[in-house]
Amino acid sequence: MKSKNWLTQIVCLGSVVFAGLVNATITPLQSLNFGTIVVTKNTFASTITIDPAGNVQVVGGIVIISPGNHAVYELSDLPANRNISVDVASLNSNMIPSVASEETFNFSLVTSGNPVITDNNGVALLSVGGKITTSGSGGIRFTDADYTAVIQITINL
Numbered sequence: 001m002k003s004k005n006w007l008t009q010i011v012c013l014g015s016v017v018f019a020g021l022v023n024a025t026i027t028p029l030q031s032l033n034f035g036t037i038v039v040t041k042n043t044f045a046s047t048i049t050i051d052p053a054g055n056v057q058v059v060g061g062i063v064i065i066s067p068g069n070h071a072v073y074e075l076s077d078l079p080a081n082r083n084i085s086v087d088v089a090s091l092n093s094n095m096i097p098s099v100a101s102e103e104t105f106n107f108s109l110v111t112s113g114n115p116v117i118t119d120n121n122g123v124a125l126l127s128v129g130g131k132i133t134t135s136g137s138g139g140i141r142f143t144d145a146d147y148t149a150v151i152q153i154t155i156n157l
Contacts, residue, residue, distance in 0.1 A: 026153055027074040032130045035068030042103065045136035052112045052127035060134070071128040075155060078122040083115040085156040088128055093149040102141035105132040107149060126153065 034048055039062055046060025054070045078084060093107040110129035118124045128151070 023077050024155055025074075025076045027076065028071070029074050029125075030069060030072040032071035032128060032149075033068035034130070034132055036065040038063045038065060039103070039134055039140050039142050042134045042136060042140050043138050046134045047131055049110060049129065049131040051110055051129040054127075054129075061140075062134070071130075071151075073126045073128070073153065074123060075116065075118070075126055075153075076121075076123045078118045078124065078155070079157070080118055080120050080122045082118050082122075082157075084118060084124065086116050086126055087152075087154040087156065088126070089152045089154075091150040091152050093147055096146045096148060101143040101145060103135060103137070103139050104142075105134060105147070107132050107147060109151070 032050065034050065037048060039046065041061025044060060046062045047058070048062050048064070049057045049059075050068060050070050051057075052070055056064070056067060058064065075084070075086070088109055088111045090107065090109045095101065095104050108131050110131055112127070116124040116126055130149075132147075
């Protein structure tokens, strides 16, 4: 019996919910994107991880067709030249398939945990990565799909 590998496009588009400081601005510059991948084997949980620096690691039966990238947010209207603690959380993620899919991915964020440093203008860049994991159920019936995630960024001064 021949198995069919499904091509899956996964893009994480996050809307940003701001908490912590009323006058700060958060601007998405680049969305988290896992690229185009194929799941070739799902007999155990396979993962693709993109860290906040954009480095990609694949474990298991996933092949990258076209690479993705990490997310980048601009934080502005902050105090100049200051270390700022930033918390990033995924409030939810949803799969938006073109047709129903027997298999889905679990999504989680990958952050550095390091403080963000603002420049002379009170602007800093925040990079965020992510990880998707297959079920490990043995099935490889993934359909073409996008994922969306709501990301909450909390700036602590």
